[in-house]
Amino acid sequence: MHKRNKITVIGAGNVGATTAQKVLEMRLGDVALVDVVDGVPQGKGLDLLESFPVLGLSGDIVGTNTYDETAGSDVTIITAGLARKPGMSRDDLLAANAKIVADVTKSAAPLSPDAIIIVVTNPMDVMAYVAAQASGFPKERVVGMGGVLDSARFRTFISIELGVSVDNIQAFVLGGHGDQMVPLPRYSTVAGIPITELLPEDSISSIVERTRNGGAEIVEMLKTGSAYYAPAASAALMAQAVLLDQKKILPCSAWLTGQYGHSDVYAGVPVVLGSAGCEEIYEVKLTPEEQAAFDNSAGAVKKGQAATGY
Numbered sequence: 001m002h003k004r005n006k007i008t009v010i011g012a013g014n015v016g017a018t019t020a021q022k023v024l025e026m027r028l029g030d031v032a033l034v035d036v037v038d039g040v041p042q043g044k045g046l047d048l049l050e051s052f053p054v055l056g057l058s059g060d061i062v063g064t065n066t067y068d069e070t071a072g073s074d075v076t077i078i079t080a081g082l083a084r085k086p087g088m089s090r091d092d093l094l095a096a097n098a099k100i101v102a103d104v105t106k107s108a109a110p111l112s113p114d115a116i117i118i119v120v121t122n123p124m125d126v127m128a129y130v131a132a133q134a135s136g137f138p139k140e141r142v143v144g145m146g147g148v149l150d151s152a153r154f155r156t157f158i159s160i161e162l163g164v165s166v167d168n169i170q171a172f173v174l175g176g177h178g179d180q181m182v183p184l185p186r187y188s189t190v191a192g193i194p195i196t197e198l199l200p201e202d203s204i205s206s207i208v209e210r211t212r213n214g215g216a217e218i219v220e221m222l223k224t225g226s227a228y229y230a231p232a233a234s235a236a237l238m239a240q241a242v243l244l245d246q247k248k249i250l251p252c253s254a255w256l257t258g259q260y261g262h263s264d265v266y267a268g269v270p271v272v273l274g275s276a277g278c279e280e281i282y283e284v285k286l287t288p289e290e291q292a293a294f295d296n297s298a299g300a301v302k303k304g305q306a307a308t309g310y
């Protein structure tokens with residue numbers, strides 16, 4: 001008998017609850033929503049369940065403070081942890097979030113030994129490493145969400161600048177999800193045409209800069225939290241690629257084993273994402289400047305990984 005997919009979302013805050021909503025509305029499967037705060041996952045879970053009749057959805061969502069309900073998940077999405085406040089960098093969150101991510105992974109992983117883990121908590125590349133270590137899963141079954149969001153922001157800004165549909169725009173972002181991400185204009189295209197042919201250098205530089213600061217721009221506006229609609233949509237897109245074995249090529253944080261000249265580090269690279277997780281990493285030729293920017297970014301993640309003590 002065919003069984004519905006099951007998705008665990010850990011952390012029922014802004015990103016987690018919105019991710020739960022998206023995966024339900026995309027009809028990807030049942031959801032277990034977990035949080036430490038008593039009542040929050042239960043309340044949000046019930047509220048989401050009550051949207052089913054209106055939206056014509058079937059299936060189930062359960063909100064819980066424990067992990068029993070997560071057993072047998074196909075995908076586990078980790079959003080638990082602190083988010084940035086104005087003036088904070090993603091790295092300021094490192095120590096506190098490493099402990100949270102290790103704890104939740106150790107609770108969830110044994111109950112869903114075949115799951116693919118998608119890590120959202122910041123600093124994301126380092127947290128993907130912590131989740132991989134804490135789960136003991138093969139590293140290709142733990143991927144980080146950052147590049148999908150960064151490239152969505154890049155695409156948005158290109159679309160605003162050119163006044164054309166975002167549908168026609170592909171964008172390419174490499175490196176860590178942080179201030180050192182490496183947007184690649186040469187590989188970013190509008191209907192197949194590189195943006196370097198369509199936009200002057202100074203507008204490309206300002207789009208690249210705005211993409212790098214895309215998270216901070218929203219933190220400054222919100223003041224009390226960070227972005228969650230586009231992050232949740234990005235995490236749900238990755239869950240869909242895994243659950244439907246789509247083998248989509250998406251920029252994800254993946255464990256490098258020599259690609260782009262780096263090993264033993266999580267960094268944003270183009271990944272073939274399917275039911276086995278990170279099934280392949282695409283390598284493209286980089287210019288010396290792009291390689292240097294990538295090295296810088298991967299170096300920063302390596303330092304962060306070492307600082308976690310895992």
Ligand SMILES: NC(=O)c1ccc[n+]([C@@H]2O[C@H](COP(=O)([O-])OP(=O)(O)OC[C@H]3O[C@@H](n4cnc5c(N)ncnc54)[C@H](O)[C@@H]3O)[C@@H](O)[C@H]2O)c1
Pocket residue numbers: 010011012013014015016034035036037040079080081082083084093097100103104119120121122123124145146149177225226227228231
């Ligand atoms: N990778 C990305 O692109 C990206 C984008 C946006 C946000 N983020 C990160 O995602 C994380 C969540 O952001 P948010 O806006 O949802 O924050 P939030 O504060 O709204 O939600 C975080 C939730 O985690 C819960 N939590 C804390 N410790 C827990 C534990 N041990 N077990 C279970 N739940 C626990 C909290 O109770 C809270 O409900 C942050 O670290 C943020 O920086 C990453």
